Amino acid sequence: MNWEDNVRKVVPYVAGEQPKEQDVIKLNTNECPYPPAPGVAAAIHGFDCDKLRKYPDTDASLLVHALARRHGLSDRQVFVGVGSDDVLAMSFLTFFHSGKPVLFPDITYSFYDVWADLYGIPYQRQPLDDNFCIRKEDYFRENGGIVIANPNAPTGVAVPQSGLEEIIRANPDSVVIIDEAYVDFGGESCVPLIEKYDNLLVVQTFSKSRSMAGMRIGYAMGNEKIIGYLNDVKNSVNSYTMSGVSIAAGAASVADETYFQDTVAKVVATRERVRGELEKLGFVCTDARTNFLFASHRTIPAREIFEALRAEKIYVRFWDKPRISDWMRISIGTDEEMDRVIAFLGDYLKK
Amino acid sequence: MNWEDNVRKVVPYVAGEQPKEQDVIKLNTNECPYPPAPGVAAAIHGFDCDKLRKYPDTDASLLVHALARRHGLSDRQVFVGVGSDDVLAMSFLTFFHSGKPVLFPDITYSFYDVWADLYGIPYQRQPLDDNFCIRKEDYFRENGGIVIANPNAPTGVAVPQSGLEEIIRANPDSVVIIDEAYVDFGGESCVPLIEKYDNLLVVQTFSKSRSMAGMRIGYAMGNEKIIGYLNDVKNSVNSYTMSGVSIAAGAASVADETYFQDTVAKVVATRERVRGELEKLGFVCTDARTNFLFASHRTIPAREIFEALRAEKIYVRFWDKPRISDWMRISIGTDEEMDRVIAFLGDYLKK
Numbered sequence: 001m002n003w004e005d006n007v008r009k010v011v012p013y014v015a016g017e018q019p020k021e022q023d024v025i026k027l028n029t030n031e032c033p034y035p036p037a038p039g040v041a042a043a044i045h046g047f048d049c050d051k052l053r054k055y056p057d058t059d060a061s062l063l064v065h066a067l068a069r070r071h072g073l074s075d076r077q078v079f080v081g082v083g084s085d086d087v088l089a090m091s092f093l094t095f096f097h098s099g100k101p102v103l104f105p106d107i108t109y110s111f112y113d114v115w116a117d118l119y120g121i122p123y124q125r126q127p128l129d130d131n132f133c134i135r136k137e138d139y140f141r142e143n144g145g146i147v148i149a150n151p152n153a154p155t156g157v158a159v160p161q162s163g164l165e166e167i168i169r170a171n172p173d174s175v176v177i178i179d180e181a182y183v184d185f186g187g188e189s190c191v192p193l194i195e196k197y198d199n200l201l202v203v204q205t206f207s208k209s210r211s212m213a214g215m216r217i218g219y220a221m222g223n224e225k226i227i228g229y230l231n232d233v234k235n236s237v238n239s240y241t242m243s244g245v246s247i248a249a250g251a252a253s254v255a256d257e258t259y260f261q262d263t264v265a266k267v268v269a270t271r272e273r274v275r276g277e278l279e280k281l282g283f284v285c286t287d288a289r290t291n292f293l294f295a296s297h298r299t300i301p302a303r304e305i306f307e308a309l310r311a312e313k314i315y316v317r318f319w320d321k322p323r324i325s326d327w328m329r330i331s332i333g334t335d336e337e338m339d340r341v342i343a344f345l346g347d348y349l350k351k
Numbered sequence: 352m353n354w355e356d357n358v359r360k361v362v363p364y365v366a367g368e369q370p371k372e373q374d375v376i377k378l379n380t381n382e383c384p385y386p387p388a389p390g391v392a393a394a395i396h397g398f399d400c401d402k403l404r405k406y407p408d409t410d411a412s413l414l415v416h417a418l419a420r421r422h423g424l425s426d427r428q429v430f431v432g433v434g435s436d437d438v439l440a441m442s443f444l445t446f447f448h449s450g451k452p453v454l455f456p457d458i459t460y461s462f463y464d465v466w467a468d469l470y471g472i473p474y475q476r477q478p479l480d481d482n483f484c485i486r487k488e489d490y491f492r493e494n495g496g497i498v499i500a501n502p503n504a505p506t507g508v509a510v511p512q513s514g515l516e517e518i519i520r521a522n523p524d525s526v527v528i529i530d531e532a533y534v535d536f537g538g539e540s541c542v543p544l545i546e547k548y549d550n551l552l553v554v555q556t557f558s559k560s561r562s563m564a565g566m567r568i569g570y571a572m573g574n575e576k577i578i579g580y581l582n583d584v585k586n587s588v589n590s591y592t593m594s595g596v597s598i599a600a601g602a603a604s605v606a607d608e609t610y611f612q613d614t615v616a617k618v619v620a621t622r623e624r625v626r627g628e629l630e631k632l633g634f635v636c637t638d639a640r641t642n643f644l645f646a647s648h649r650t651i652p653a654r655e656i657f658e659a660l661r662a663e664k665i666y667v668r669f670w671d672k673p674r675i676s677d678w679m680r681i682s683i684g685t686d687e688e689m690d691r692v693i694a695f696l697g698d699y700l701k702k
Contacts, residue, residue: 003526003550004576006449006495012586015409032404041400044596049392052565052600053383055558058366082433085589093469098357118444118587144357175354199354207406214403214595225355235363236469238436244565245395245596249403 013114016317025340027331028315030153030182030292032211032267034334036249037259040212043252047245056244058235063247066254067219071191076224079231080250082241084181084205084218088147089115091201091220094233095175096121100144105134107324109149109179121145132157132286132294139167146171149179151187154317154329156288161188168197175226177201184209184264185271186289191221198223201230208291209264210253217242217250267291271332277342281349292331300349302328308348314341364465367668376691378682379666381504381533381643383562383618385685387600388610391563394603398596407595409586414598417605418570422542427575430582431601433592435532435556435569439498440466442552442571445584446526447472451495456485458675460500460530472496483508483637483645490518497522500530502538505668505680507639509538516541519548526577528552535560535615536622537640542572549574552581559642560615561604568593568601618642622683628693632700643682651700653679659699665692 016029035041060080068075081087092115096102099122104112106125116123126138132155139146146167151158168176168190178190180202190202201222207213220230234241242250253260275285275293283295297305306318306328317329332338367380386392411431419426432438443466447453450473455463457476467474477489483506490497497518502509519527519541529541531553541553552573558564571581585592593601604611626636626644634646648656657669657679668680683689 001524003446003522003524004580006446006451006524006526007580008445008448008584009580010583010587012583013590015406015590018406018408026405029406031406034404035401036403040403044398044400045396047395049395050386052387052391053385053562054377055366055369055380055382055564056567057369082592082594083589086592089588094359095354095357097359100357114587118584171354173352173354173357175357211404213406213591216407216591216594229355229358229360232361232363233359233469236361236465237440238434239364239366240564240567241433241437243433243567243594243597245600246594249596 010118011114013111017315019315021313023313025314025333025337027333027337027341028317030208030290030331031213032208032263032291033332033337034211034263034266036211037253037256039252039256040249043248044245047248051244055240056242056247058239060242060247063217063242063250066251070254070257071221073194073221074224077194077221077227079220079227079234080242081218081234083207083216084179084203085111086216086241087203087218087220088177088179090230090233090237091177091203092116092121093119094230095177095201096145098144100142102145102147103139103143104147105152107132107152107155109153112147134159134163136163136166140170143171143174145174145177147177147179149181150190151182151185151289153182153290154292154294154319154324156286156290156292156294158187158289161190161193164190165193168193168200172199175199175201177203179203181205181208182290185268185291194222198225201226206250206253210260211263212249212253215246215249217246267332270335270338274332274338274342281342281345292329294327294329296327302326305345305348309341309344312344314344361469362465364462368666370666372664374664376665376684376688378684378688378692379668381559381641381682382564383559383614383642384683384688385562385614385617387562388604388607390603390607391600394599395596398599402595406591407593407598409590411593411598414568414593414601417602421605421608422572424545424572425575428545428572428578430571430578430585431593432569432585434558434567435530435554436462437567437592438554438569438571439528439530441581441584441588442528442554443467443472444470445581446528446552447496449495451493453496453498454490454494455498456503458483458503458506460504463498485510485514487514487517491521494522494525496525496528498528498530500532501541502533502536502640504533504641505643505645505670505675505678507637507641507643507645509640512539512541512544516544519544519551523550526550526552528554530554532556532559533641536619536642545573549576552577557601557604561611562614563600563604566597566600568597618683621686621689625683625689625693632693632696643680645678645680647677647679653677656696656699660692660695663695665695
């Protein structure tokens with residue numbers, strides 16, 4: 001025997017490639033094509049770096065308070081972390097502790113089963129229907145927790161709040177996590193349900209609609225009790241997860257609601273235009289309410305198109321997995337980038 | 352029953368206070384009294400914030416490479432995280448997975464038992480001797496892992512590398528973590544043993560000697576295999592823990608070895624001077640090789656002195672715990688701050 005026999009062995013999540021070559025059209029990790037609000041650069045460039053010698057505010061109060069005001073909540077209803085992955089991982093560790101299986105869709109964010117495996121949490125995948133929609137009845141059985149991405153990834157399909165409310169109401173013994181990473185692009189948020197259901201946790205991120213993937217900020221919203229448990233676990237892992245710079249930059253982003261709304265509107269307008277163009281080229285698209293489209297060509301296999309795009313230095317995402325191997329996920333870039341993609345696909349599909 | 356019955360309940364670590372009032376002498380969290388290297392501010396103030404829209408480099412290569420070069424290691428022998436607490440928490444989760452008890456001293460960094468409790472890892476505290484020294488024989492028994500802070504906190508006492516080498520060599524079935532948060536202030540590092548022992552993990556931080564507590568950067572060094580396991584677990588929690596700004600700022604700090612050495616030398620010189628002054632005032636101090644002193648007065652109870660200092664807005668650290676309730680931990684501030692502390696104590700002890 002040696003020490004390696006005692007190591008926790010895991011199969012890590014595989015993120016989309018971050019190609020280091022130049023002149024790439026990168027539509028594979030759902031990043032925003034526009035920069036963060038101008039106030040973010042001002043906050044970072046004006047940061048008093050002498051302050052770095054001290055530990056940051058463990059409560060990240062400035063950022064928590066900005067988010068609480070933005071969402072009409074109290075500070076004690078908001079938890080922040082190092083990207084929504086950090087927030088979700090900590091939520092799995094905190095709330096899915098019963099030994100009963102956690103439920104989530106068969107096609108969804110592929111980090112859920114990785115976290116469950118890491119922490120030894122049993123889980124059962126619930127199959128989406130043929131239109132990639134949740135069947136709410138699947139979530140009315142005994143469980144140790146529920147996590148639903150809404151809008152879902154990589155399908156982009158959104159469930160109305162009322163559908164999720166039934167699931168939340170039916171499960172008072174479980175925490176129900178609604179992962180709203182993409183909600184700003186056209187989903188219906190469950191935040192208004194927080195006052196009504198104390199078993200609801202809503203998670204959002206700065207990585208998509210706030211153009212701050214590189215800053216690593218995510219957050220959870222819920223009643224004070226659920227947020228308190230999450231803070232206890234966070235304070236049992238790392239007293240200070242948010243750097244002083246992240247706190248300042250995040251608060252600056254939240255301060256500029258106009259820029260935020262404009263950025264989201266631009267991405268949504270491009271998405272709708274591109275959807276129309278793709279359909280003209282023989283693609284079927286889901287009704288994606290996200291900053292990406294989920295598209296399948298009527299005749300050409302997704303893998304072939306994916307590889308053709310890649311040869312052209314256009315990176316999109318393709319999974320060789322059951323049920324979605326005919327589909328590609330295409331992040332929405334600038335109008336210029338998307339025009340190049342459409343032009344290339346037009347030529348390619350004519351051949 | 353309700354969802355609260357299924358929550359992981361923990362007793363969080365309690366960090367030193369971060370007082371929000373002005374005009375405080377803050378000697379309670381071992382922060383450096385000097386700012387980070389000038390290049391750090393330059394890196395932050397010159398950061399291209401348009402880049403934030405993209406995810407950062409998941410490998411934090413720029414920072415990892417700078418650290419590897421600094422320590423004479425390869426990039427694959429270095430792991431970075433959000434402060435050494437993040438690195439240590441992840442190491443507990445990764446390596447202490449056998450079900451056998453993990454060993455650490457009875458008086459040491461009080462996060463070790465918090466992490467063990469959080470992840471359900473059994474542990475046994477090994478009593479330090481009356482001089483707060485490790486008895487190496489205590490670590491020659493069956494165990495599921497070992498973690499030793501060297502120099503230790505809050506005692507400041509350091510063990511020579513040779514003493515630790517015996518422990519590392521005697522435990523090929525366990526990962527031995529040496530937590531070197533304070534090593535730059537006069538301890539003997541175990542980094543040179545990395546090539547010899549593949550069960551050794553050495554953890555260091557930017558929070559003390561690099562004046563960057565507010566930036567949240569810690570790192571681990573070990574052989575490629577042990578670092579690989581750690582990266583697998585990290586990539587099962589959060590693909591991107593280090594923000595683009597942290598990576599740039601951290602690399603800038605490592606680039607300025609002269610500033611680093613000068614800062615450490617100033618802190619050490621102040622520490623030695625203050626130790627002499629405290630001894631003149633009737634204190635006993637350990638041979639602390641850290642950026643703090645551990646001091647006990649021959650006649651006045653530590654709690655009384657702690658409270659008198661606090662009334663004067665001088666924050667030090669005191670624990671009402673067995674064996675150390677006669678002691679205070681005093682971080683080393685600027686010479687001016689320490690002169691005010693000494694002057695106050697001189698007056699106070701005369702009364």
